[in-house]
Amino acid sequence: MTSVRRDRADPVPGAGSTRARYRRILRFAAWHLAVTWWFELFLPRVGLGKIAERTRTTRMRRFARRFHVLAVDLGGLMIKVGQFLSSRLDVLPPEITKELEGLQDEVPPVPFPAIRPLAEAELGAPLDKVFASVEEMPIAAASLGQAHRAQLLPANAADAGLHSVVLKVQRPGINAIVDVDLAALRKVAGWLSHVRLVSDRADMPALVEEFAQISLEEIDYLHEAANAERFATDFADDDRVGVPEVAWEWSTRRVLVLENVAAIKITDAEELLAAGIDPAQVAPVFASVMFDQLFSSGFFHADPHPGNIFVTPASNATAGRPWKLTFIDFGMMGEVPASTRSGLRKLLIAAASRDGKGLVAAIRDVGVLVPSADTAELERAMTHLFARFGGMGFAELREVDPREFLDFAVEFGDLVRSLPFQLPENFLLIIRAMSLTSGVCSSLDARFNLWDAVEPYAAQLLRDERGNIVQDVAKQALDAAGVALGLPKRLDGLLTRIEDGSLSVANPRLERQMARLDRTAQRTAAALVFGALLIAGSVVRGDDTLLGNLLMIASLVPLLHGLWAGRRGL
Structure with a gap:
C-alpha cells in the first residue's frame, strides 16, 4: 500500500460504467498499437526508419503520460499494470519507467x-x-x-x-473492476499475439494469465x-x-x-x-x-x-x-520450486566468483541452452562483463564512460539475442522483487556494492552445497548397500519368472516419465533468468536515470530479449 492523496474519491462502478471502462481500455490500447505499427513496422519498410528513430523518445514519453492519466483515472488493475511497468527497468526505457514511478504514490482513497x-x-x-x-x-x-x-x-x-x-x-466494487480489467487485458493480449514484433519476444496471453492469478490472489x-x-x-x-x-x-x-x-x-x-x-x-x-x-x-x-x-x-x-x-x-x-532453487544457487555462486565460463556451464547444466547452442561466444561475453564491470559499486559505475556500455551492447547484443533461451515461470514476480530490492539498497547507500552482499552469501551457499553433497553420497552408499543385500533374492525371483514365462518387459509409464522430465527442464529455465538479472542488478541502478538505462542495456537487456524470444518455441 502507499501513502494517500485526499483530493479524489473512487466511486462504486455500475454496469454502465464497467462497459465504458472496458471500451476505454481497448480504445487506448488500439490507438497506441496502431501508432507503434505505423512507426516501428511500416515506416522502416518504406525506407523512413530514421523518422521513427528521431521521434521514438517523444512517443515513449507521450504514451507513458497518457497511460499515467488513464491509470489514475480508472484505478483498479490499471494501477497495478503501471506499477509493474515502472519496475521493468531491465527492458523498458526511462521515458516510460520514470513517468510511471509516481503510480506507487497516487492512489486516491475511498471516503x-x-x-x-x-x-x-x-x-x-x-x-x-x-x-x-x-x-x-x-x-x-x-x-x-x-x-x-x-x-x-x-x-x-x-x-x-x-x-x-x-x-x-x-475498495467497494473492486471484484467487478478486476473482472472487467482482466477481460480487457486478455483481449489486448490476443491482439498482441498476432503482432510478430511482440509474439517473437513474449507469450502475452500467458503473461496476462500469470498477472490475473496474482491479482485474484491479492483481493x-x-x-x-x-x-x-x-x-x-x-x-x-x-x-x-x-x-x-x-x-x-x-x-x-x-x-x-x-x-x-x-x-x-x-x-x-x-x-x-x-x-x-x-x-x-x-x-x-x-x-x-x-x-x-x-x-x-x-x-x-x-x-x-x-x-x-x-x-x-x-x-x-x-x-x-x-x-x-x-x-x-x-x-x-x-x-521458487526446490529444483529451481538448486539451479539458482549454482548460478549465484558462479556470478559471485565472477566466473563467466562457470556461469554458462551452470546454464547449460540446468538444460536452458539447447545442445546445439554456441556457448563459446557467450562465455567470452560473460568473462568480458565480469572483467570490466564486476565488483563495481553504483558510485564507481557512474564514473564509467557510457560509451563502454554501448560498446558492450553492440559487440554482444546480437549474440545473446540469438541464443535459444526459455522464459521461466514466475517471471513477473522474480524480476519485480529483485528490481525493487536493488532500488531500495541503492537508495539506502549510493555506494552500496551488491557484490559485498552476494559474495559472502554465495560462499555460505557453497558450504551448504558441499554439506548436501556429503549427505547425498552417504545416502547413495546406504541405498547401494540395500540393493546389494537384496540382489540375490531378486535374481532368484527373476529366474523363476523367466522359467515360467511370466516376465514382462513392457514399460507403460515411460511416456509419462519423459513428459515429466520435459516439464522439469522447462521449470529449470527460471535459473537462467535470475542469474542474468543478478548480474544486471550488480552493475546497474545508479541514481541517474539515463545512465541507469544504459547500464541495464549493458547488463544483458539483449539476454532478456533472448529469453522472450525463446518462449515461442515452448
Whole structure:
C-alpha cells in the first residue's frame, strides 16, 4: 500500500460504467498499437526508419503520460499494470519507467462512509461493536484496498492479544473492476499475439494469465493472512525480521485486521539517523533477507517497495538486536520450486566468483541452452562483463564512460539475442522483487556494492552445497548397500519368472516419465533468468536515470530479449 492523496474519491462502478471502462481500455490500447505499427513496422519498410528513430523518445514519453492519466483515472488493475511497468527497468526505457514511478504514490482513497458498510457487512457487526476507535482517514491506499488505524475494544483486544491494529478493507466494487480489467487485458493480449514484433519476444496471453492469478490472489485477504503466517514461520528464528500478527477472528476475504507494526519507513534516512540507525547498515541486511527468501525458503515477498518495509528500533524489536526489518502487505508473494532453487544457487555462486565460463556451464547444466547452442561466444561475453564491470559499486559505475556500455551492447547484443533461451515461470514476480530490492539498497547507500552482499552469501551457499553433497553420497552408499543385500533374492525371483514365462518387459509409464522430465527442464529455465538479472542488478541502478538505462542495456537487456524470444518455441 502507499501513502494517500485526499483530493479524489473512487466511486462504486455500475454496469454502465464497467462497459465504458472496458471500451476505454481497448480504445487506448488500439490507438497506441496502431501508432507503434505505423512507426516501428511500416515506416522502416518504406525506407523512413530514421523518422521513427528521431521521434521514438517523444512517443515513449507521450504514451507513458497518457497511460499515467488513464491509470489514475480508472484505478483498479490499471494501477497495478503501471506499477509493474515502472519496475521493468531491465527492458523498458526511462521515458516510460520514470513517468510511471509516481503510480506507487497516487492512489486516491475511498471516503470512509463508502467503506464502512462493506466493513460492517463482512464483520457481521457495527464497527463500534468491534473497535474502540477507527481513524476515518486511511494511513495508506492501494489500487485494491486501503488501511485505517484502529483500536480493538478491551474484551476483543484481550482475546486477540492485540490492541492497536490496522483495519484493511477492499475498495467497494473492486471484484467487478478486476473482472472487467482482466477481460480487457486478455483481449489486448490476443491482439498482441498476432503482432510478430511482440509474439517473437513474449507469450502475452500467458503473461496476462500469470498477472490475473496474482491479482485474484491479492483481493482475497484470507490468502494474504495465510501468506503472512507462512512468512512469519519461515523467519520465526530470525531476529532480523518482524511480521504483523493476524487477528483471524475479524478477518474475511474482504476485511483484514492485523497488528499495527508501523515504524520507520526503510528509505526515510532522516528518521533512521534520528533513531541512531545508519542507513548504510540497513542495505546489506535487507539484501541478505531477500536472498534468504529466494534461495533458502523459496517463498518470497514480491512487492518489497519502501512502503511495505519498516525498520523497527530496539524498543519494539527483539532484544539483542538494535533494529529489525518489519514486512507488511503479503498479498503479492512468489514461490521458487526446490529444483529451481538448486539451479539458482549454482548460478549465484558462479556470478559471485565472477566466473563467466562457470556461469554458462551452470546454464547449460540446468538444460536452458539447447545442445546445439554456441556457448563459446557467450562465455567470452560473460568473462568480458565480469572483467570490466564486476565488483563495481553504483558510485564507481557512474564514473564509467557510457560509451563502454554501448560498446558492450553492440559487440554482444546480437549474440545473446540469438541464443535459444526459455522464459521461466514466475517471471513477473522474480524480476519485480529483485528490481525493487536493488532500488531500495541503492537508495539506502549510493555506494552500496551488491557484490559485498552476494559474495559472502554465495560462499555460505557453497558450504551448504558441499554439506548436501556429503549427505547425498552417504545416502547413495546406504541405498547401494540395500540393493546389494537384496540382489540375490531378486535374481532368484527373476529366474523363476523367466522359467515360467511370466516376465514382462513392457514399460507403460515411460511416456509419462519423459513428459515429466520435459516439464522439469522447462521449470529449470527460471535459473537462467535470475542469474542474468543478478548480474544486471550488480552493475546497474545508479541514481541517474539515463545512465541507469544504459547500464541495464549493458547488463544483458539483449539476454532478456533472448529469453522472450525463446518462449515461442515452448
